[in-house]
Amino acid sequence: MDSCTAPADAAPGHGHAPALGTAPGTDEVTGRLADQLLQLSRRLHRSQRRLMDPLGITPAQARLLRTLAHCEEPPRMADLAQRLDVVPRAVTTLVDALEELGLVRRLPDPGNRRAIRIELRPRGVEALAALRGARRAAAAELLAPLDAEQRAALSGLLDALEADAPATS
Numbered sequence: 001m002d003s004c005t006a007p008a009d010a011a012p013g014h015g016h017a018p019a020l021g022t023a024p025g026t027d028e029v030t031g032r033l034a035d036q037l038l039q040l041s042r043r044l045h046r047s048q049r050r051l052m053d054p055l056g057i058t059p060a061q062a063r064l065l066r067t068l069a070h071c072e073e074p075p076r077m078a079d080l081a082q083r084l085d086v087v088p089r090a091v092t093t094l095v096d097a098l099e100e101l102g103l104v105r106r107l108p109d110p111g112n113r114r115a116i117r118i119e120l121r122p123r124g125v126e127a128l129a130a131l132r133g134a135r136r137a138a139a140a141e142l143l144a145p146l147d148a149e150q151r152a153a154l155s156g157l158l159d160a161l162e163a164d165a166p167a168t169s
Helices: 028-055 059-069 077-083 088-100 122-143 147-162
Strands: 104-109 111-122
Touching: 028 059, 028 104, 059 077, 059 088, 059 111, 059 122, 077 088, 077 111, 088 104, 111 122
Parallel strands: none
Antiparallel strands: 104 111
């Protein structure tokens, strides 16, 4: 498989459903934090989707573009499917749409005539920059109530959580 680093994508969903069981080491504050993180993630995703709409790129297409950007060489379609944790047909559909927009192109795999590799085109790189801007604008909206010191503190806390994350995330 090609060496790619996967972008982090937050899980959707939130709510205050009663717990079916209590995991070891959890408490009321941990439960509240879980609910808050999920709610903030949903708000961020909604805002990001709204800001992405004018670009004509779906969240799934954006995820594929971000994945391509993290690959050292154009990955095979099968590798993209595995990386994105989707069926290969889903990747084909996404690549078809992105190819139609001129953001990616298919290349023959020099080592396997049956395999196809996907390459980010210059317009795809431009689209990624616009998507990054939409993501940052969405984050700015979400973080607007915090002053610079609070943002720095939150960033430090999130860094500490990220540093402890498993390598596969």
